[in-house]
Amino acid sequence: MEPTTPTPQNNTKSPAATQKLALALKTVDNKELKSTGFWLNQVFMVVSTVFGVYLAAQSGLEQALKFDSFSKMEDNYYLRTSLYDEVNDNATTIAEYAVRLAKSPPKSEMEYFKPKLEKYIWQTMQYSPTTLETPSELLTQIRRFYSRAEFLINVAVNRKTSAKHAATELKKITDLMQTQTLPRLKNSANQLKLELKQNNISVGSLKELTNAN
DSSP: OOOOOOOOOOOOHHHHHHHHHHHHHHHHHHHHHHHHHHHHHHHHHHHHHHHHHHHHHHHHHHHHHHHHHHHHHHHHHHHHHHHHEEEHHHHHHHHHHHHTTTTOOOOOOOHHHHHOOHHHHHHHHHGTTTGEEEGGHHHHHHHHHHHHHHHHHHHTTTSSSSSHHHHHHHHHHHHHHHIIIIIHHHHHHHHHHHHHHHHOOOHHHHHHHHOOO
């Protein structure tokens, strides 16, 4: 028998196999790239959404704070205006009583015409959260005015001081209230109204908006 000669093995791949391998690698690379782009796109979408929600929340909070600030300002405008009207009426009443006392009337007349000071707004203010936003100096002057006026009226009626002396003192504190404290109180209320107007808010508009909701 003749020895068989082994057939040499061909280690070189055929052109067809090489082309298939290149195509497979290309397909894998494209899938990887497409997959990476998809997830990057999702990440950007999430980040954009979170950032948008954050900006919206910040804007909403800012608007809410502004509304609360302007609402309190409007409330204090009403409070100061109402307080002005009440104190002005009381000052007028006391001034008229002082004129009567200056004539040294009998005790019965002083008791009969003894003024009753209206303090509905003054007493209600203790329950208002905006009371202390009113200038403290004005509140102090009004408190002292009421206290001093009531004291002078009572001592005059009870004959613990002369009617003329009480009349003189009442006139002093009433003049001070009418010429200094009350004009300043009215001016402070007008300043609030002006500030609201500068922010394109008319007095009463916020109340209407709140009631509408």
